[in-house]
Amino acid sequence: MSALLPSRRELDFQLFEVLDAGALAGAPRFADHDRATFxxxxxxxxxxxxxRFAPHAALADVEEPQLRGHEVWLPAPTRxxxxxxxxxxxxxxxxxxxxxxxxxxxxxxxxANAVFAAANVGFYGYALLTVxxxxxxxxxxxxxxxxxxxxxxxxxxxxxxxxxxxxxxxSSLADVRTAAVRAPDGTWRVTGSKMWISxxxxxxxxxxxxxxxxxxxxxxxxxxxxxxxxxxxxRLRDDGTPDPQARNxxxxxxxxxxxxxxxxVNTVLAFGDQGDCVGELVGEEHAGLRIMFHMMNEARxxxxxxxxxLGCAGYVAAxxxxxxxxxxxxxxxxxxxxxxxxILRHADVRRMLLAQxxxxxxxxxxxxxxxxxxxxxxxxxDAGDAAAAREHEGLLExxxxxxxxxxxxxxxxxxxxxxxxxxxxxxxRDYPVERLYRDNRLNAIHEGTLGIHGLxxxxxxxxxxGGAAFAALGRRIASTVxxxxxxxxxxxxxxxxxxxxxxxxxxxxxxxxxVRDVGPERALANATPxxxxxxxxxxxxxxxxxxxxxxxARPATPGEAAFHAGKRAAARYFFRYELPRVGPxxxxxxxxxxxxxxxxxxxx
Amino acid sequence: MRRxxxxxxxxxxxNVRIRVKPDGTGVVLDGVKMSVNPFDExxxxxxxxxxxxxxxxxxxxVSIGPDDAQQQLRTALAMGAxxxxxxxxxxxxxxxxxxxxxxxxxxxxxPQLVILGKQAIDDDAAQTGQMLAALWDRPQATFASKVELxxxxxxxxxxxxxxxxxxxxxxxxVVTTDLRLxxxxxxxLPDIMKAKKKPLDVVELASTGVSAGETLKSVLVEPxxxxxxxxxxxxxxxxxxxxxxxGLL
Numbered sequence: 030m031s032a033l034l035p036s037r038r039e040l041d042f043q044l045f046e047v048l049d050a051g052a053l054a055g056a057p058r059f060a061d062h063d064r065a066t067f068x069x070x071x072x073x074x075x076x077x078x079x080x081r082f083a084p085h086a087a088l089a090d091v092e093e094p095q096l097r098g099h100e101v102w103l104p105a106p107t108r109x110x111x112x113x114x115x116x117x118x119x120x121x122x123x124x125x126x127x128x129x130x131x132x133x134x135x136x137x138x139x140x141a142n143a144v145f146a147a148a149n150v151g152f153y154g155y156a157l158l159t160v161x162x163x164x165x166x167x168x169x170x171x172x173x174x175x176x177x178x179x180x181x182x183x184x185x186x187x188x189x190x191x192x193x194x195x196x197x198x199x200s201s202l203a204d205v206r207t208a209a210v211r212a213p214d215g216t217w218r219v220t221g222s223k224m225w226i227s228x229x230x231x232x233x234x235x236x237x238x239x240x241x242x243x244x245x246x247x248x249x250x251x252x253x254x255x256x257x258x259x260x261x262x263x264r265l266r267d268d269g270t271p272d273p274q275a276r277n278x279x280x281x282x283x284x285x286x287x288x289x290x291x292x293x294v295n296t297v298l299a300f301g302d303q304g305d306c307v308g309e310l311v312g313e314e315h316a317g318l319r320i321m322f323h324m325m326n327e328a329r330x331x332x333x334x335x336x337x338x339l340g341c342a343g344y345v346a347a348x349x350x351x352x353x354x355x356x357x358x359x360x361x362x363x364x365x366x367x368x369x370x371x372i373l374r375h376a377d378v379r380r381m382l383l384a385q386x387x388x389x390x391x392x393x394x395x396x397x398x399x400x401x402x403x404x405x406x407x408x409x410x411d412a413g414d415a416a417a418a419r420e421h422e423g424l425l426e427x428x429x430x431x432x433x434x435x436x437x438x439x440x441x442x443x444x445x446x447x448x449x450x451x452x453x454x455x456x457x458r459d460y461p462v463e464r465l466y467r468d469n470r471l472n473a474i475h476e477g478t479l480g481i482h483g484l485x486x487x488x489x490x491x492x493x494x495g496g497a498a499f500a501a502l503g504r505r506i507a508s509t510v511x512x513x514x515x516x517x518x519x520x521x522x523x524x525x526x527x528x529x530x531x532x533x534x535x536x537x538x539x540x541x542x543x544v545r546d547v548g549p550e551r552a553l554a555n556a557t558p559x560x561x562x563x564x565x566x567x568x569x570x571x572x573x574x575x576x577x578x579x580x581x582a583r584p585a586t587p588g589e590a591a592f593h594a595g596k597r598a599a600a601r602y603f604f605r606y607e608l609p610r611v612g613p614x615x616x617x618x619x620x621x622x623x624x625x626x627x628x629x630x631x632x633x
Numbered sequence: 634m635r636r637x638x639x640x641x642x643x644x645x646x647x648n649v650r651i652r653v654k655p656d657g658t659g660v661v662l663d664g665v666k667m668s669v670n671p672f673d674e675x676x677x678x679x680x681x682x683x684x685x686x687x688x689x690x691x692x693x694x695v696s697i698g699p700d701d702a703q704q705q706l707r708t709a710l711a712m713g714a715x716x717x718x719x720x721x722x723x724x725x726x727x728x729x730x731x732x733x734x735x736x737x738x739x740x741x742x743x744p745q746l747v748i749l750g751k752q753a754i755d756d757d758a759a760q761t762g763q764m765l766a767a768l769w770d771r772p773q774a775t776f777a778s779k780v781e782l783x784x785x786x787x788x789x790x791x792x793x794x795x796x797x798x799x800x801x802x803x804x805x806x807v808v809t810t811d812l813r814l815x816x817x818x819x820x821x822l823p824d825i826m827k828a829k830k831k832p833l834d835v836v837e838l839a840s841t842g843v844s845a846g847e848t849l850k851s852v853l854v855e856p857x858x859x860x861x862x863x864x865x866x867x868x869x870x871x872x873x874x875x876x877x878x879x880g881l882l
Contacts (some may be wrong), residue, residue, distance in 0.1 A: 031649065037664075038664035038665075062826070065704070065707055072708060073819065073825070075666065113819055116821065118821050122822060260674045349650060361808030590661075
């Protein structure tokens, strides 16, 4: 079996045809690059993914991380793969040249990341965390912290973590208890324990940089009293190198044994229970959560990207299986001696494959669009256009819970159908699709559960700045709708999307008003279905955009024509099978239904 | 040694599952990921290592193919080749025509060593290196698993049916590479950017005086028959019986 990667044609379509990434090279920030560089970045990612990541995905699932004393054992190929990716510059790709980075567009880096994640999400997890932690410190660390910690992380020599949750405080960070006390030398002593820390202990890197949320005494209660600390696994010598003999007081005291995504070790960490745990404050006291959100937002879109990549991998596996598995005969063929046909010939298998294509390629379009917003914001800031930068940032904030949640739900559903296409074989460990499903099941849970993101989007994001981001989204959707309406083939889809968005906007206004009128508990009781409806509308928009680009393309070969025809068919599928499901959800939301909320406590 | 020439071919990536066109006229190439022929990548890696040991001054990568083959030459430049030449054509280039084109480049560039893959993974012809050596009237060392330079000669260990064979060839010579010669390096992203500044010349096939095109007629392209399910035998006697039944013993 070949490596299960999204097709290169698909990534090229999303990146260069839909998002016109080649044009980014016109911005001063990306002036050193061109389409050829971007192609080279993807080519290199492909090769690393095929040779160093994909061959070990099944191994990393079977050979779970083990705790030996307080150290973690991982299969050897983990280190080799990450070393190769770091040496080739894939950690450094999006960072500023002044930090040792390559200053590549985030959208191009994310396309490469999708390839790594599809190949082996467990290995990729370490890179995701490290780049996120380094980005946070680059934005909020002191110049000395940037010099000390960011450079080795950009080079991929040190890895990063995010330490938020505790055994008693997961979704509710207000209950975090880990404490930090200032020492006479200006550093801090951190004590407490942290739960669900991915990459919390290993020997893959020369050092591990933990970003830790903790309370400083005298601060306000709740999330407003949290401060952020950087805590290295090994203390640093004066020259900034880690001293392997000088372990800081942070220990791995347990592992979580997961259903999937086992290649990334998940740890329980104890800080300062044996020996001093020295930390440095990042930014101001009590500003920890706001700063941590820098990494959380990036990680959330990263989760959406991983969910998408796993969905893509399952789709590739299912399509390959359906093309090559002969079974059954077409309905109406009565001759039992006739040759069986590949199962791709059967209508229901085609439906399941088209559903997967519509979900995973819709999700890919969404997460890469979000990455493009990061690039656009940066370009606007460089150009001194604060208003444009604010609009891109607002849209990104609004779309972050969508880009995290929609792929987590629908690409998991795609993995379910990938198993279904394989029949009984798909349920066995002889085929990779059951592993992909288990890996993907995490994505609706970590980095904020689905329910948390529902509350975030409806309780906060659609309302912030007077609804400015939601309005900006509306303008962008309207612009696609208007352009598509001029094409006879797409006009019905454009009308359908325009109408559905108008209904969604009305429901949004109603729910925002309801928060004031009937209170948040009732108004937000169905925030998760609201997030689903918003996601369906946004992905329908991305599909209409894809269909528009596919229709306008002038394919030079029959294969190209078939690719673009496939895009248009998948767009039609989405508008026939998926988008109509939004209507009943909006009706439910409009009614402020409280069936679940009002369920009697003793009625379960 | 002043110069090594490395021939690289643009082929369907080895990880792509090949699909045959329904009309049997060839394999599907549209939208398929293309890469440097893996054996040629090994050839390039070997040339770079020779240069890095201080035994060569310059590595020139050459290719024959459509404009898009520039991508593979860019990869070669990013890996470390100093410059590249593409002989541009959209015609089918069979091994003899390829060898004739490479001969014109050899005459122009005067390399002391030409290294190329023992075969390309698309047509598996395994002929170009030998034909080039014959046309050039220079020694050839094929299927190399080890290459050492010794003054005006090269010691080449070859993978042959009986095991390993070491031969000495006078330079200039043609070496074709086998899989175990080395493990090619990964391209580093900063080197992709540096490669943009390296020269990549594009010349038309017509300028070489060689005419390409199909001299062989392909009748039908079919996918291999799917493997039938295996059977487990209990013991050696069972195995012997099974082989006899199939007429294999």
